[in-house]
Amino acid sequence: MPIVLAALAVGAVLGVELPAGWLPAIIKDLPTLPDLGTGQAVVVSGSALVVVDGDTLRYKGERLRLLDIDTPETSKPRCTAEASAGAAATAALRSLIAGQQVTIRYSGKTDRYSRPLVRVVTPDGDVGAALLRQGFALSYKPGAEAYAARAAHWCG
Known part of the structure; x- marks a missing residue:
């Protein structure tokens, strides 16, 4: 999971947009x-x-x-x-x-x-x-x- 979060953070900084609705299930299940x-x-x-x-x-x-x-x-x-x-x-x-x-x-x-x-x-x-x-x-x-x-x- 830390690798996925790091990749998402780097992508956000670089302005990379993900396809609509894409989010790993592990991220969706995190407590908030x-x-x-x-x-x-x-x-x-x-x-x-x-x-x-x-x-x-x-x-x-x-x-x-x-x-x-x-x-x-x-x-x-x-x-x-x-x-x-x-x-x-x-x-x-x-x-x-x-x-x-x-x-x-x-x-x-x-x-x-x-x-x-x-x-x-x-x-x-x-x-x-x-x-x-x-x-x-x-x-x-x-x-x-x-x-x-x-x-x-x-x-x-």
Whole structure:
């Protein structure tokens, strides 16, 4: 199968057109992610999700960003306090979805890194709202001024 995919990719780059309806059966049977349009939802076990940080998850290899919240940075923290708070937010997100049935609701929007913006809901409620209530996240607002305010919040 990798050879078939590579050949198709090379052909696409070179502008080679395939006859209408031609597609190997193996390609047709590949699993696909759900349509990422507005209102689409998928229900999965919490164990199907990988927690990247306090506001980012990975599902089937795709990074998903929690909608409307921002947690402290873990990959490039601006101070040691933010690094510690980021680790705590990551642990909190892991705890909120562990052993739960999780609904991922796609908003139809993406962030500046092209990650789908999603709401994640468990039987206990919206995970982003729980992170806000527990003090692990702030409401996300765009712009340089809001970014500076978040940095000041986490780093003092």
